[in-house]
Amino acid sequence: MATEVLAGKTLELDADGHLANRADWNESVAAAIASQEGIPLLTDRHWAVIKYMRAEFEKNGQAPSIRKLTKESGVDTKELYALFPKGPAKKAAKIGGLPKPVGCI
């Protein structure tokens, strides 16, 4: 298991480079991961997506489908891809301290 120092904490990462322990997550960690992912600043719109994904993960044990995300988070498909260029579902999950999404949609 790899480790990384982010936002002043030593964090364990899983095989995909996502946080291994969900309890390690906080908003500073999120901002640090976002920087690594090429997003220098998390706006309210980014947070809307991240918070929705985390809430859904709590409820269902897995990240929502991109279809559900774009319908229910208040952020539509076009905006989602603008906020998280290149692979929004994976990026938002990583920044949100969630494991890599496994769905096909």
Add this chain to the structure above:
Amino acid sequence: MSTNSEEPITKVSIVVSHGSLEGVYPGLIMANGARMEGMEASLFFTFFGLDAIMEKRMDKLKVATVGNPGMHMPTILGVLPGMSAFATGMMHKEMEKIDIPPVREFLEMIHDAGGEIYACKASVDMFHLSKKDFCPQVKDIISVGQFYEKSAGGQIIFT
């Protein structure tokens, strides 16, 4: 896997040549999946695949119940009136359960995600169609040569 030393795929061009529900969905899932992975993706609809982008037909695609061994159904049953509609209805229900959108919505999603959608010129000419017959997400009607040009540097997936 994060320790993979192979080159990741960065671009796919997906050809959709069938007009049945089960013939169209693999291409749509792959195009959307590609965009979700941050890959460039384009869809190229040809022959009966055009049904999936035609305003008049895209909401009415059916599952083939005859000549389709994958249905695990004797042909004599598959041929009965209403059987295809029934199988299609069941497929829609199951897809909705796992949050797979209907074709029209799926194409909107893929387009909004930055995927490019094209129709094959030869098929369009053969079926006497024009751009106005297609949904607004269709970017252009292109020839096979143009398709190959647009596919440069990527992988071509034929469905």
